[in-house]
């Protein structure tokens with residue numbers, strides 16, 4: 248990007264990238280073959296490039312990523328979580344190329360404009376989370392996974408494209424440690440029920456109690472922190488939430 | 499646009515060419531060859547061809563068989579493929595004991611160590627499980643439907659394997675990945691606990707097999723891939739123990755064409771329980787590689803390259819008998835495009851552990867009688883053999899290799915996508 252286009256794609260007043268230059272198709276087909284690099288294994292992902300401030304001697308990163316925002320969209324949740332958990336590394340996964348580029352620029356701009364070194368703990372990768380989660384995270388590496396306002400895929404024959412399903416939960420249970428938490432929310436009632444039902448019938452997850460939900464500071468961000476959540480709130484839409492814990496399990 | 503259509507039609511055509519497959523009974527009581535939809539069995543104890551008895555009144559097989567195997571005990575045999583039927587046979591009476599209807603084409607099968615479950619993978623990456631209660635008494639069971647066991651999201655599963663003690667089921671796919679899953683006590687409720695992923699291959703995985711020794715009965719996993727390597731894994735942790743490059747050697751001595759140094763695909767691996775040894779077949783290579791595995795040092799190395807002189811014999815499938823340690827190989831394909839040849843197969847045998855000598859046809863167990871049954875009576879010309887090997891190679895790459903579409907073609911594919919069509 249030359250400096251001239253750079254000037255216009257970034258807002259003069261805030262220094263942040265302007266969303267309208269990163270518009271993309273509304274939906275991506277998660278089934279089609281990919282055209283982006285896929286790490287061979289988690290050991291092949293160079294997270295030091297994502298979190299340069301967390302790099303220690305020998306170019307080694309001092310921490311592992313613990314939170315993953317799946318289908319992070321424009322990145323609103325990551326930005327809220329960044330300051331709430333400043334010592335935790337988090338990554339967004341997004342399928343759409345332009346949206347990923349936007350989030351990258353947004354985070355870099357926030358890092359530049361932050362006076363006290365904030366936003367160094369969040370980053371984003373372009374990938375198809377439905378196929379490549381095991382390529383990014385080791386067994387039990389994550390303590391939180393987020394699925395906020397995922398694409399609904401209404402038609403029955405497209406249900407297998409939904410990001411929550413019994414089979415995909417097997418993989419999420421693999422990357423989540425026992426005690427880790429999976430957060431889901433949607434404004435589509437049918438999808439909300441689907442996600443809840445999948446989690447309820449999965450033997451490696453259990454629902455959080457009301458008290459646990461009340462005392463978790465992350466829960467209230469689910470409907471307010473992301474762009475999609477804000478849109479739903481503006482239109483006065485209802486939301487449907489399912490928050491479950493990964494439990495220890497013996498087959 | 500028309501060009502793309504033609505190309506798609508070509509791909510379609512290639513897809514239909516299936517490699518000939520071979521499987522030998524663990525104690526060499528019988529041998530099976532599958533060519534296209536044809537399943538040919540020879541009984542080595544009685545020294546006679548076997549006529550299969552299939553009383554299921556389902557549709558008769560027309561599409562290619564893609565996966566065959568004996569259970570570890572040698573009592574059961576399974577075959578499955580493009581006709582979406584999984585057939586479970588008694589490997590003694592050769593009666594079809596059960597036919598399972600799959601919703602999709604089947605790409606891989608496995609039988610649990612205790613013969614109580616059959617698992618099969620469909621073209622959408624879903625692995626299904628069927629319980630075989632009562633089948634061992636030789637009962638013909640009413641047609642069954644599989645329950646979903648696990649899934650690789652929209653990938654083609656190329657190999658399914660139970661670990662030697664039956665604790666895990668392994669599934670390898672086109673997306674370079676091997677998943678190790680705990681085989682649960684109640685498999686019909688799904689296998690949710692993933693033990694590990696074995697990640698390291700950089701191309702589609704084609705085949706897997708366990709190597710073990712008397713000291714290390716759990717063994718390690720070997721896998722072959724389109725990335726010209728055979729790799730050794732510890733399945734508990736998913737760690738890669740060693741990588742053995744086969745490309746350079748496969749090209750070596752053949753010719754000096756630069757092409758021979760290009761990536762080659764490992765097409766099949768077979769091992770013998772308690773022998774730290776494997777035989778490996780490689781695409782376009784006229785012969786077999788023998789690998790030895792040092793289970794204590796965690797290393798794989800090539801000990802011998804056996805070339806098959808004369809005719810262009812490129813094995814499409816190999817199988818080894820644990821009792822006789824003879825390596826059975828088949829080369830062949832189902833219907834060849836542009837030929838009215840019904841599909842053919844050529845069978846050869848190597849005594850690979852003791853002497854690595856290629857047996858003359860008359861010295862093969864079962865002799866010419868066996869060859870007549872497994873190869874059919876058609877004379878096999880060398881040109882047909884090479885054409886078949888090439889067709890199998892082309893079919894495999896178009897099925898498993900990641901397609902690199904040009905921007906234009908991608909747009910075209912988007913416009914003609916099936917799911918879009920349905921909404922119009």
Ligand SMILES: C[S@@+](CC[C@H](N)C(=O)[O-])C[C@H]1O[C@@H](n2cnc3c(N)ncnc32)[C@H](O)[C@@H]1O
Nearest residue numbers: 277318319320341342375376395396473474475
């Ligand atoms: C409706 S948006 C919600 C975005 C964000 N979570 C929010 O609440 O604003 C769903 C997002 O998921 C992304 N997505 C869909 N399938 C995906 C996949 N398989 N892997 C990664 N991202 C995916 C889409 O590109 C889209 O940006």
